[in-house]
Amino acid sequence: MIPADNTLGGRIPLLAPEDLSSDQQTLYTQLKATMVPWAKKSGFQAETSDEKLIGPFNALLRSPLISKALMEVTAAEGAHTALSEKVRQVVILTVGVAWQAAYELYAHVAVAEKAGIDEPKIQLLAAGQKPDGLSIEEDVAYDFTHQLTTTHQIDPALYERALVAFGEKGLVDLICLAGQYMTISGLLNTFAVPAPQAQ
Template identity: 65%
Template sequence: MGGRLPLLAPDALDADQQKLYDALTAKMVPWANQSGFRADTADGRVIGPFNAMLRSPRISQALLALTNAEGEFTALSERVRQVVILTVGALWRADYELYAHAAVGAQAGFDAATVGALVAGEKPAALSAAESLAYDLTHRLTAQHQIPADLYGQAVATFGEKGVVDLIYLAGHYMIISGLLNTFAVPAPAPS
């Protein structure tokens, strides 16, 4: 399940990889399990973007610090965050990302139809006004790379300047993750 990269065995890691692996298995793998998706194999190898991240452990440590900071300091609700993540994942067609965050989106309270629409790259009708705006802003930024003045104005009025910055950080972060997943052709695990 490493796609183009073989899964690294925990006992074959160098010191920098081991430090990153320890951080991943202490926080990200348990979070994935609690969220309803797999981030490791039965023998302890990490999957998804984490296997690729082990190839550049020092930069990946910084990316993991961004992940942690975004989760702790964001102005965005969890539901808005999942709309952003799933919108990016759908536009990138990142199978593992969609697999993982479909589970997280369901845990955030979205029904199956809403999650299914987001995964399919469609705007669900059941989104709140803020969630709908997050979809529009993320879709426009990811697909067209420009934000028109009226959409920007709506975003600032809804999320505040900090919230708009937080949304861009989140979308950009998941563009990086989706880029790793797609470059290395990382699949979603087969349903069990």
């Protein structure tokens, strides 16, 4: 467990559970019941030893009603996506690199390992490089996400490759997933939230 350390909030202080408003407390309880256990199971930390939330979760508490809706989208994506878990992690790491979001990369290096991606491939993805030996879907997901997050356009040839790999539903799912993590990365970067190992 990460010790209590207010520098983990970056530009905003970590909020103590006893200092939360009613709406914040509702969101805090939801995050403690869902995201914190998922983080522990995945091998990264989402709270301090005195139960203050870190990473994007501390920032989300600042706007609890919109953040609650964002968490509902997160749950829906996880439950209804057409993408495999390995493809999802390729997308998320590619977004994290494009945004240089330290906490996002810290967290999803661990999640990608749990998803069964080889450690050397994870390290290359986290360094912004496309590894050799990706599956066809992982390869297309990397190219699509990289192009979407860097040029904000998808060229015709890549669109056709992605359509063959994922179909229309899968493309919408991929774009929604990438957008979700662009939002999270935007929160992390705006508030200069560090990865715990950087402390």
